Amino acid sequence: MEDNVKQSRRQLLKMGSIALVAAPMVGFNTSAFAHQNTAVRAALKFQNTPNGDKECAKCMNFLPNKNKPHDKGHVHGCKLYPGDDEICPTCYCNGFVAKPK
Ligand code: SF4
Numbered sequence: 001m002e003d004n005v006k007q008s009r010r011q012l013l014k015m016g017s018i019a020l021v022a023a024p025m026v027g028f029n030t031s032a033f034a035h036q037n038t039a040v041r042a043a044l045k046f047q048n049t050p051n052g053d054k055e056c057a058k059c060m061n062f063l064p065n066k067n068k069p070h071d072k073g074h075v076h077g078c079k080l081y082p083g084d085d086e087i088c089p090t091c092y093c094n095g096f097v098a099k100p101k
Pocket of ligand 1: 093095096
């Protein structure tokens with residue numbers, strides 16, 4: 001009888017551990033890994049082209065990729081776009097603040 005209780009307890013603990021490990025995976029979908037902050041992009045009217053001479057590379061909020069600071073590819077970030085790492089140097093949005101010259 002006591003062996004059965006111990007075994008049940010062990011099984012319960014094992015199941016609990018599995019549940020704890022699996023819990024964060026519930027609800028995962030591809031959007032959790034998206035690299036664009038679509039909500040902020042919409043709010044600030046983000047565009048993939050410059051606005052005249054105004055572009056991300058000239059903006060105070062631009063966060064160049066430290067490994068590739070001059071890479072023109074979509075590998076940069078912006079202080080106003082948490083989690084977004086597809087800000088291009090020649091993009092633009094209404095959050096633009098010119099870097100001092
Ligand atoms: S605030 Fe807008 S213009 Fe400035 S770096 Fe961020 S996305 Fe580009």
